[in-house]
Amino acid sequence: MSKILIVDTATKYIYLSLVIDNHEVQSIYQEGINNHSVTIIPFLDELLEQEHIGLQDLDEVIVGVGPGSYTGVRIGVTVAKMIGYLNNIPVKTISSLALIASSSDAEYVIPYVDARRGNAFITCFKQVNGKLDFVTEESLEQIETYLEQFDFTYDFIAEGKPNANKIIQSNLLQDIDEIHELKPNYLRITEAERNKHGNHD
Amino acid sequence: MYVLGVETSCDETSVSVTIDGKEVLSNVVLSQIDIHKEYGGVVPEIASREHIKGITYVFDQAMKEAKIEYEDLDLIAVTEGPGLIGSLLIGVNAAKVISLNYHIPIIGVHHITGHIYASNIEHDFEFPLLALVVSGGHTELILMKEHFSFEKLGETQDDAVGEAYDKIARVLGLPYPGGPVVDKMARDGEEEYHFPRPMIDSDDFNFSFSGLKSHVINLNHNMKQRNEEIHIANFCRSFQEAVTDVLVAKTIKAKDQYQVKQVIVAGGVAANSGLRQKMKEQITDVPVYFPSMKYCTDNAAMISAAGYYKYKKEQKYDDFMLNGSSRLEINKEE
Ligand SMILES: [Zn+2]
Numbered sequence: 001m002s003k004i005l006i007v008d009t010a011t012k013y014i015y016l017s018l019v020i021d022n023h024e025v026q027s028i029y030q031e032g033i034n035n036h037s038v039t040i041i042p043f044l045d046e047l048l049e050q051e052h053i054g055l056q057d058l059d060e061v062i063v064g065v066g067p068g069s070y071t072g073v074r075i076g077v078t079v080a081k082m083i084g085y086l087n088n089i090p091v092k093t094i095s096s097l098a099l100i101a102s103s104s105d106a107e108y109v110i111p112y113v114d115a116r117r118g119n120a121f122i123t124c125f126k127q128v129n130g131k132l133d134f135v136t137e138e139s140l141e142q143i144e145t146y147l148e149q150f151d152f153t154y155d156f157i158a159e160g161k162p163n164a165n166k167i168i169q170s171n172l173l174q175d176i177d178e179i180h181e182l183k184p185n186y187l188r189i190t191e192a193e194r195n196k197h198g199n200h201d
Numbered sequence: 202m203y204v205l206g207v208e209t210s211c212d213e214t215s216v217s218v219t220i221d222g223k224e225v226l227s228n229v230v231l232s233q234i235d236i237h238k239e240y241g242g243v244v245p246e247i248a249s250r251e252h253i254k255g256i257t258y259v260f261d262q263a264m265k266e267a268k269i270e271y272e273d274l275d276l277i278a279v280t281e282g283p284g285l286i287g288s289l290l291i292g293v294n295a296a297k298v299i300s301l302n303y304h305i306p307i308i309g310v311h312h313i314t315g316h317i318y319a320s321n322i323e324h325d326f327e328f329p330l331l332a333l334v335v336s337g338g339h340t341e342l343i344l345m346k347e348h349f350s351f352e353k354l355g356e357t358q359d360d361a362v363g364e365a366y367d368k369i370a371r372v373l374g375l376p377y378p379g380g381p382v383v384d385k386m387a388r389d390g391e392e393e394y395h396f397p398r399p400m401i402d403s404d405d406f407n408f409s410f411s412g413l414k415s416h417v418i419n420l421n422h423n424m425k426q427r428n429e430e431i432h433i434a435n436f437c438r439s440f441q442e443a444v445t446d447v448l449v450a451k452t453i454k455a456k457d458q459y460q461v462k463q464v465i466v467a468g469g470v471a472a473n474s475g476l477r478q479k480m481k482e483q484i485t486d487v488p489v490y491f492p493s494m495k496y497c498t499d500n501a502a503m504i505s506a507a508g509y510y511k512y513k514k515e516q517k518y519d520d521f522m523l524n525g526s527s528r529l530e531i532n533k534e535e
Pocket residue numbers: 312316336468469498499
């Protein structure tokens with residue numbers, strides 16, 4: 001029996017999935033109003049309750065580490081990090097953009113998380129037999145300019161319930177050797193750091 | 202009762218285990234101060250990033266030092282506010298995971314009640330009690346008639362004391378955080394300049410420091426314009442005398458009016474040597490307690506202590522909807 005929890009809070013949707021023996025037995029994919037911090041533990045409690053198990057019964061956690069909302073992604077990563085640490089179980093990371101992309105069956109998928117003023121955290125995936133691979137690196141881009149480079153058709157999406165089957169078999173999963181090292185993938189240093197470095201130029 | 206305390210409201214990641222909020226088994230504090238120093242103040246996004254980096258490590262250290270297992274805990278107390286929202290959410294969610302993982306009840310704690318209860322760790326409260334809470338974000342006089350009952354008598358109408366210190370330090374070209382540096386300089390200085398004591402004679406228990414701050418900044422500016430030499434230590438001493446005169450005068454006024462049995466000074470500015478000395482000199486009829494240094498600045502032992510007494514008073518826990526709140530009143534239940 002293997003029990004895997006998948007967590008992602010990097011977008012305005014909260015995603016929680018419980019996969020037991022390769023089948024998604026419970027899941028939540030719900031739009032939030034900046035309240036993932038309030039809902040994540042009640043949702044998680046409910047999910048586990050349905051299967052009559054506790055956090056201590058989990059064998060593995062997969063967490064979306066961004067890019068996405070800084071505050072949002074930290075909620076899910078904090079929770080995954082604590083579960084991994086308390087129960088001494090492996091935590092694997094995956095791109096939050098890959099989670100969005102897994103909802104699509106198109107050959108080319110461009111998922112994005114809005115970053116205001118026409119910008120987005122964005123990337124392009126190629127999908128063969130349900131396996132996603134990066135075509136471009138994840139980056140923060142002006143959406144319209146970014147899309148100009150592609151001359152093939154693609155699915156351009158900001159949301160979609162992740163496909164748990166694809167995720168648990170994905171070759172984009174990354175192991176974390178030391179749980180204390182787990183942190184979000186922000187893609188950018190903070191504005192304060194950028195300004196400081198700018199001043200030195 | 203083994204009480205786990207969790208504090209992440211600003212730039213310190215801290216976890217503590219106490220027995221009944223009195224016996225401190227561990228109190229681990231991971232401070233980010235060296236990081237924020239470079240920016241002249243706490244940068245909220247950097248603070249959040251540092252909290253999430255250190256969070257499990259701090260829990261691990263605190264539990265190892267306390268030599269107990271998570272299963273042994275009876276209560277989890279976590280700062281729910283006020284503070285930096287991104288920082289608060291990390292502590293709150295980490296604490297909720299422990300609660301869910303081990304079915305241990307959780308209780309949200311107001312940060313200022315933590316600062317107040319820091320004093321009770323070392324000296325038992327005697328009621329009625331007057332607390333002067335002074336920190337980077339707060340300047341308040343609070344009356345307690347019994348455990349976990351707080352009546353706000355007055356507060357700052359503008360800047361907090363610690364904030365004013367940081368500003369003065371910046372203007373004088375001294376490093377962040379300003380409090381300890383200005384305090385240290387003041388010890389070597391004399392009260393050469395006479396600065397105003399805002400609201401010292403007002404009928405209420407409120408404070409105001411922005412006028413004093415502007416006065417100091419303007420004088421500094423004008424002297425520079427006139428190419429006059431500024432004696433920094435004297436400047437610091439004069440500012441500190443003005444601030445502490447007001448704080449002590451209002452504290453004495455409240456002490457007398459409410460006939461308190463004990464005065465405590467809480468929060469980061471309680472570490473100020475000028476304030477300590479003046480309080481002890483001018484209040485001799487009732488004991489005045491200052492927490493030791495390790496309990497003055499943000500730490501989780503004080504949250505554990507406040508959480509224990511909050512539970513004892515209210516006999517109820519929070520549920521998993523518990524959330525962080527950047528603005529939070531000390532008496533939100535009432
Ligand atoms: Zn504080």
